[in-house]
Amino acid sequence: xxxxxxxxxxxxxxxxxVVRLIPKGKVTSYGAIGTYLGAARSARMVGWxxxxxxxxxxxxxAHRVVNRQGLLTGKTHFKTPSKMQELLEAEGIIVKxxxxxxxxxxxxxxxxxxxx
DNA sequence: GCGTTGACGAGGA
DNA sequence: GTCCTCGCCAACG
Numbered sequence: 001x002x003x004x005x006x007x008x009x010x011x012x013x014x015x016x017x018v019v020r021l022i023p024k025g026k027v028t029s030y031g032a033i034g035t036y037l038g039a040a041r042s043a044r045m046v047g048w049x050x051x052x053x054x055x056x057x058x059x060x061x062a063h064r065v066v067n068r069q070g071l072l073t074g075k076t077h078f079k080t081p082s083k084m085q086e087l088l089e090a091e092g093i094i095v096k097x098x099x100x101x102x103x104x105x106x107x108x109x110x111x112x113x114x115x116x
Numbered sequence: 117g118c119g120t121t122g123a124c125g126a127g128g129a
Numbered sequence: 130g131t132c133c134t135c136g137c138c139a140a141c142g
């Protein structure tokens with residue numbers, strides 16, 4: 001196999017898996033995923049990994065992944081920045097000023113709902 | 117090969 | 130409670 005595999009780490013694979021496991025109408029944070037994977041201090045890498053998600057199939061529901069503040073920080077990387085908010089609203093999540101309302105209620109922690 | 121940036125978060129002052 | 134700094138790993142210039 002090719003040694004120069006762009007994505008081969010279990011970490012990246014796990015990130016995609018966790019994001020896909022996010023229930024509809026729920027959201028999570030990069031740090032939550034990182035913490036779940038044991039990389040709480042590597043939240044940045046989670047975001048970078050999500051950047052590669054654009055080439056991943058099936059498409060990663062990245063719109064369900066926001067920062068710790070519930071802010072749609074990644075919307076700028078979407079095909080259309082407004083798409084992210086529309087997707088969230090379509091799932092019953094209220095977004096105000098690019099921020100999720102009642103974020104705490106919609107927050108979905110993989111380390112609590114999933115079993116490591 | 118080195119320096120900076122990047123979808124972030126936590127800890128310290 | 131708020132502001133600043135460091136960490137983490139990878140890719141880009």
